[in-house]
Every structure is written in C-alpha cells, then in structure tokens.
Amino acid sequence: MIDPWTFCLEASMTLILLAIMLTAVACVIAWYLAIYALPVMVFVETFSFIHATETGFLLSALAAAAAALLSVGLVLLVLFKAKNPILCLLARAVFVIPAMIAGYAVVHGIAHDAIETAIALKLLCGTAGLITGIAALMNLNGFGELASQI
Numbered sequence: 229m230i231d232p233w234t235f236c237l238e239a240s241m242t243l244i245l246l247a248i249m250l251t252a253v254a255c256v257i258a259w260y261l262a263i264y265a266l267p268v269m270v271f272v273e274t275f276s277f278i279h280a281t282e283t284g285f286l287l288s289a290l291a292a293a294a295a296a297l298l299s300v301g302l303v304l305l306v307l308f309k310a311k312n313p314i315l316c317l318l319a320r321a322v323f324v325i326p327a328m329i330a331g332y333a334v335v336h337g338i339a340h341d342a343i344e345t346a347i348a349l350k351l352l353c354g355t356a357g358l359i360t361g362i363a364a365l366m367n368l369n370g371f372g373e374l375a376s377q378i
Contacts, residue, residue: 247342251335251352255359258331262364265327266303267296307368323368324361331360 275292279285306319335356336349343349 243342247339247352250338250342251356254334254338255331255356258327258334258356258360259363262327262331262360263367265330265360265364266323267300269326269330270299271296303368320365320368324364327364328357328361332357334360 271292274295275288278291279288283291303319303323307316310316310319332353336353339349339352343352
C-alpha cells in the first residue's frame with residue numbers, strides 16, 4: 229500500500245516539475261514573440277480607449293494599428309538618430325518593459341495553479357520576465373547594429 233504522505237509529496241513534486249517545464253516552453257515562446265510586446269500593448273490600449281468613445285470597430289482598429297506602428301517607428305527612429313545615450317537608454321526601456329510584463333504574465337498564467345507558494349511563483353515569473361526582457365533587448369540591439377551599418 230502506498231503511503232498517502234509519499235503520494236502527496238510525489239504529486240506536488242510532479243506538479244512543480246511540470247510547472248518548471250511549461251515555464252521553459254513559455255519562455256521560449258516569449259523569447260521569439262518579445263519583439264511584438266510593445267506594438268501589441270499599444271494596439272490593445274489604443275483600441276480600448278478609442279472604442280470606448282463609441283467610435284466604430286473598424287475606425288478604432290485602424291487608429292490602433294497606426295498607433296502601434298508609430299510606437300515602434302518612434303523607438304527605432306530614436307535609436308537610429310539619437311546621439312544622446314540617455315535618450316537611447318530610455319527608448320530601449322520603452323521597448324523592453326512591455327516585453328518583461330508580457331513574459332511575467334505568460335508564466336504566471338501557466339504556473340499560478342501548479343505552484344502554491346507565492347514566493348516561488350514570484351521568483352519563477354520574475355525570472356521569466358527578465359529572460360523575455362533580455363530577448364527583447366537582444367532583438368532591439370540587432371536593429372541598432374543595422375543602424376550603424378546604414
């Protein structure tokens with residue numbers, strides 16, 4: 229007969245390992261999608277704001293798409309043309325912070341039921357957010373290297 233405490237311990241360890249494995253998969257997905265975090269967040273917020281003023285769906289979507297493209301274009305313009313390093317650092321932060329938030333949220337959505345302790349959940353989600361932010365920064369630095377060649 230299986231001891232209930234042993235079974236409970238094995239089940240909780242299995243859930244923790246499953247959460248860590250799913251977190252790794254989510255980090256890989258977030259790594260590749262990190263570059264889209266800023267335009268998606270700008271699109272969603274702009275669409276919500278404009279659609280709340282009782283503007284039609286199509287016009288709200290068009291304005292939100294324009295705002296999303298403008299946000300990425302503005303960040304890239306600052307990186308390509310700015311000589312001030314503080315301004316470039318600010319542009320990188322504007323690009324990386326939404327990616328960090330998205331990485332944190334993706335992992336929290338996967339692991340919040342599997343990990344019971346709040347500290348472990350925050351550490352896991354924070355690590356995933358940091359990894360996603362690093363991915364966005366690496367993607368953005370790739371664009372910056374293109375700018376120096378132009």
